[in-house]
Amino acid sequence: MQITGCCRTNHKKFTSDDTVVYICNTCAAFCREDSAAKKVISVWELLENDKNFPFPDYGHRKMTIQDCWRVYDNEPQQKAIRRILQKMNIDIEESDDNFYRTRFCGTTLYESLPEQNGEFAPKRFIKNAEGLFQSHSEEEHGTLMKEHCDNIHYDEVVCYCIACIKGINLGGKKGIHLLDLMYGLETK
Template sequence: MKEKSNTCSAFCLEDSAAEKIISVWELLAENKHFPFPDYGHRKMALQDCWRSYDNAAQQKAVRRILQRMNIDIEELDENYNKTRFCGVSLYEPLPKQNGDFAPNRFIENAEDLFISHTEEEQAALMKKHCDKINSHEVVCYCTACIKGINLGEKNGIHLLDLMFGIEPKATAGL
């Protein structure tokens, strides 16, 4: 199952009467009662997702959550609005409904993205991306990003897994 929250927020902003979208990360970051686990200043890289490149409130909330869990964040050079990463999903054809419901996001603002690549090319692109990341563990808030990070031989960890204390199986670099 693919996470659709970042895609759904684009749909809501472009194809509904919604004027503002609040992410679940923003709600959780401000929750005073959530029992955030303590990771004792474990260092992890943070991968921002292209699908939310212009959602600074969400991106800041993700960082507040990581800070509340005592995770030391390795910021990537291509972070916040500079990110151009969403795993291999940007190296596959654009799903028609994405372009229909959110043409600004998925067509007009997606130059040079959604171009088909072979599986071998996708793996090489993910490896090249991951080679720029120092930390072996990479926190993601998008399942497509996790898949790409794991394909690039780093250990992608979903933010929700960290929040609920679920240690991921080592999937990369073994």
């Protein structure tokens, strides 16, 4: 496996013979819409099937899972994430806006769309984002994130997106990155 770095600058280098394994949901959109790669999968789908991965045991710790809008239509990734959480004995609470219903990505959807995102993945970031990417003030960000978090019952929220973690933390809950859980680390 070759590590290529951020897909924002490297996604055009992929060929039809390449399999792209991503952790960043924005990179996934770029690779699916603006690269020659025929196979694009999440690192979660890869790790979930790794029979040698030493999944830690969290003893049925209760957490909420936060799905990210950037992959609202990627059920294989979403299901792999839930199977990983099950392997780690984490009892998850599903929110009402999970899977394809999610419209959460921290404050990202309350900011202007980065030009390159629309250029490299117009289907994801323009066509399927109608009414999103509306600029709000930082004060409004705090209010919107608090309103979102008020609907979450558990204090710990598993995320697989950095923007989601920041939004959850801004809203008063503790966002924890799935990869940190898998390696027994504290999310910073």
